[in-house]
Amino acid sequence: MSRRVVVRLLLICSLLAAVVTGCSRDPNVRKQKFFESGEKYFAEGKYREAAIQYSNAIQIDSRFAQAHYQLGQTYLKLSDLPRAYQELSLAVEYAPDNYRAHTDLANLLVTSRNTDDLKQAKTHLDILKDKQPNNPETHEAWANYYTAQNNIGAAMQEMQQAIAADPNRSESYLLLALFELRSDLPDKAEEHFKKATEVDPKAMNAQLALGGFYQSRKRLPEADQQFKHAITVDPKSPAPRAALVRLLMQEGKKDEIESFLRQTKKDLSDNSEGYRMLGDFYATWDVDKATDEYASLYSDHPKDIKVKKNYIELLILKNRLDEAAKLNNEILKASPSDIYGLIDKAQIQLGKNDANGAVDSLHSALRNDPDNATAHFLLGNAFAQQHNDDQAESEWRLAVKIRPDLSDAQRALAALALRRGDLDALLQTAQQIISAQPYSVDGFILKGVADLAHQKYSDAQQDAEQAQQRAPQSPAPYVQLGNIQLIQKHYDQAVTLYQQALDKDPSSAEGLSGIMNTYFVQKQFDKAIAAANAQIAKSPNNANFYDLLGTALFNGKKDLPGAEAALRKAIDLDKNNTDALEKLGKVQIQEGSADKALALYQQSIKDNPRDVNLYILSGELYEANKDWDHAKTLYQQALSISPDHPLASNNLAYVILEQGGNVDVAMGLAQTARRGAPEWPNAADTLGWAYYQKGVYDSAISQFQEALRLAEKRGDPDNADLHYHLGVAYQKKNNPRLAREQLDKAVKLDPKRDDARKALSELRG
Numbered sequence: 001m002s003r004r005v006v007v008r009l010l011l012i013c014s015l016l017a018a019v020v021t022g023c024s025r026d027p028n029v030r031k032q033k034f035f036e037s038g039e040k041y042f043a044e045g046k047y048r049e050a051a052i053q054y055s056n057a058i059q060i061d062s063r064f065a066q067a068h069y070q071l072g073q074t075y076l077k078l079s080d081l082p083r084a085y086q087e088l089s090l091a092v093e094y095a096p097d098n099y100r101a102h103t104d105l106a107n108l109l110v111t112s113r114n115t116d117d118l119k120q121a122k123t124h125l126d127i128l129k130d131k132q133p134n135n136p137e138t139h140e141a142w143a144n145y146y147t148a149q150n151n152i153g154a155a156m157q158e159m160q161q162a163i164a165a166d167p168n169r170s171e172s173y174l175l176l177a178l179f180e181l182r183s184d185l186p187d188k189a190e191e192h193f194k195k196a197t198e199v200d201p202k203a204m205n206a207q208l209a210l211g212g213f214y215q216s217r218k219r220l221p222e223a224d225q226q227f228k229h230a231i232t233v234d235p236k237s238p239a240p241r242a243a244l245v246r247l248l249m250q251e252g253k254k255d256e257i258e259s260f261l262r263q264t265k266k267d268l269s270d271n272s273e274g275y276r277m278l279g280d281f282y283a284t285w286d287v288d289k290a291t292d293e294y295a296s297l298y299s300d301h302p303k304d305i306k307v308k309k310n311y312i313e314l315l316i317l318k319n320r321l322d323e324a325a326k327l328n329n330e331i332l333k334a335s336p337s338d339i340y341g342l343i344d345k346a347q348i349q350l351g352k353n354d355a356n357g358a359v360d361s362l363h364s365a366l367r368n369d370p371d372n373a374t375a376h377f378l379l380g381n382a383f384a385q386q387h388n389d390d391q392a393e394s395e396w397r398l399a400v401k402i403r404p405d406l407s408d409a410q411r412a413l414a415a416l417a418l419r420r421g422d423l424d425a426l427l428q429t430a431q432q433i434i435s436a437q438p439y440s441v442d443g444f445i446l447k448g449v450a451d452l453a454h455q456k457y458s459d460a461q462q463d464a465e466q467a468q469q470r471a472p473q474s475p476a477p478y479v480q481l482g483n484i485q486l487i488q489k490h491y492d493q494a495v496t497l498y499q500q501a502l503d504k505d506p507s508s509a510e511g512l513s514g515i516m517n518t519y520f521v522q523k524q525f526d527k528a529i530a531a532a533n534a535q536i537a538k539s540p541n542n543a544n545f546y547d548l549l550g551t552a553l554f555n556g557k558k559d560l561p562g563a564e565a566a567l568r569k570a571i572d573l574d575k576n577n578t579d580a581l582e583k584l585g586k587v588q589i590q591e592g593s594a595d596k597a598l599a600l601y602q603q604s605i606k607d608n609p610r611d612v613n614l615y616i617l618s619g620e621l622y623e624a625n626k627d628w629d630h631a632k633t634l635y636q637q638a639l640s641i642s643p644d645h646p647l648a649s650n651n652l653a654y655v656i657l658e659q660g661g662n663v664d665v666a667m668g669l670a671q672t673a674r675r676g677a678p679e680w681p682n683a684a685d686t687l688g689w690a691y692y693q694k695g696v697y698d699s700a701i702s703q704f705q706e707a708l709r710l711a712e713k714r715g716d717p718d719n720a721d722l723h724y725h726l727g728v729a730y731q732k733k734n735n736p737r738l739a740r741e742q743l744d745k746a747v748k749l750d751p752k753r754d755d756a757r758k759a760l761s762e763l764r765g
Helices: 003-025 026-045 049-061 065-077 083-094 099-110 115-131 136-148 151-165 170-182 186-199 204-216 221-234 236-251 252-268 277-283 287-298 306-318 320-336 339-351 354-370 373-385 388-403 407-420 422-437 442-453 456-471 476-486 491-504 509-521 525-538 545-556 560-571 578-590 593-609 612-624 628-641 646-659 663-676 681-694 696-715 718-733 736-749 754-764
Strands: none
Touching: 026 049, 026 065, 049 065, 049 320, 065 083, 065 099, 083 099, 083 252, 099 115, 099 136, 115 136, 115 388, 136 151, 136 170, 136 628, 170 186, 170 204, 204 221, 204 236, 221 236, 236 277, 252 277, 277 287, 277 306, 287 306, 306 320, 306 339, 320 339, 339 373, 354 373, 373 388, 373 407, 388 407, 407 422, 407 442, 422 442, 442 456, 442 476, 456 476, 476 491, 476 509, 491 509, 509 525, 509 545, 525 545, 545 560, 545 578, 560 578, 578 593, 578 612, 593 612, 612 628, 612 646, 628 646, 646 663, 646 681, 663 681, 681 696, 681 718, 696 718, 718 736, 718 754, 736 754
């Protein structure tokens, strides 16, 4: 090749490179590439990826109106309404003639029903009325506006105009039917539901809405026929199959559902939502079956990330935390910022009592997604595990503010209200759940608990019946109905209802516990034990049942060998059943085998190294033997896991005081215990003892008096320690009459109390 040819080729290559480089540096080309990539992800339903690409396009051109609009659409898909509003507002700012954006903004603003938002919505609606008067979507937006003002008549008129503008638009008939249904015009609604399916037979929303109408009117055969017709309209769509399953669940046809979903798994073998339906159905009533099904799905579809994540969730529910962690670590290795990977990591950490680690994981998740309600809910759980109820409550309230339908967070708030004895807060939470999820049982069950506590038996009965109507196959309403009868001492009726709960779910620990409690209050311990054995025969691998049996044998019959055998079986079935572990240790102590109990707890610590209670139980055994150093070490280990744990703080404070240690350190710990357990007599007593050691006798007396009041409130007024402590505090305050009164009580309650006798001797001088 000649030198001239080489030079010419080099020049051509250089020119080509310049052209290519020039194109790659052209911002219009680059932003368009990001935009097109976002469109591709959006079409595939990968909305988070789409959001990243649209944002990349906007970084290149901040006035790229179409990218702002599409990013707003993406945030709508992600239910991130504040960001959707922001992007749609920018879209109309940079492209005022984007009437779709005006429509979306109007529809978004009216959802809040806030007066200022409605005014803003009307501004967009006026533009649409002026510029797009014959667009059916304009009339639809106006209808939504009138609905927010509870003017359903005007909303229906708008939809009639929408139909006049385009008589072949299925959505208009569908919305009109929904408004008519709200106006108690069921015949008209049915006519327009049917019309929606006629003008567009392939419109799945219309097909399903007609079936839903029949279902709501209790016309179940017609609903069944309609949903089956919808399946023929689109045999590859999971939606009509899911609707049919919900109908069959309402009818209690569990076997028919299972058979149908097995066929669905075959019919939709290439559709993730379709082949997951059987596993998801099992998850509503049998976690074991669901876990087995998802194990099979994961084997068949190892690259399906949804299958993998659902399988992880089930493994967490089954307390198979190491398996769950292994799979979840694979997700986080590939994508360290994966929100739900971090959330699942936190759930695993919570399962291992690693609240500190869970807090860190959830903060990482919330940095990437600040409005993730699930992350806030779990962060509340982590704070609760640290016994920080105030921060827990704050996170739970934030979770339900973001997602009012998040029943787990509502239930957590309800449980907190129950612990605090705040029945008004419980009732308020229950009513919020009912408002957000009117077809859920949770709100009615919790409202029933509040009504029952207020002795409003008729209201509680109605609440339980409402729950029963919504979930006829759930054991929970029957348990609640049993509780109502039990508290009224209608024992036979209570047992019948608890048994019905067990018939609905043979693994219901609440149902069996209800039966056994009913027999216990009647001192019929043999019947309680027989009930436990009968249910164990039906569900032989249920650790909770053996736990209940062991408890009955221990507390009711004082059958220590039998109790030990039952509790060991519970632990064999579930080594993480710490309730059974604690009780087994107490049985062994009663048998005079404190060393065996200590060995049990120490082995359990190896199996459950984050379980604070096991450290405390071990510490208490050492403390009983006055082995203060070992007790102190164990309480310190407990506090390293849960820094504000009230029982660990209280016990460590007491040990320090008994050892003659730093009183100020002990007082700080005692104050932590007092804040964390304000209704616990021992916490007040320990704080009082710290004041006594410090020489602040008035404060000590106040705390001892409060401890006695709390003990009496709990039905335990005869505590020799409390009377002794109050007596010596009065002695220090030179009040011999009151001192003698309290010390006499201490000796009377515990004749071997040498310290009280010595104090009395000093008083007599």
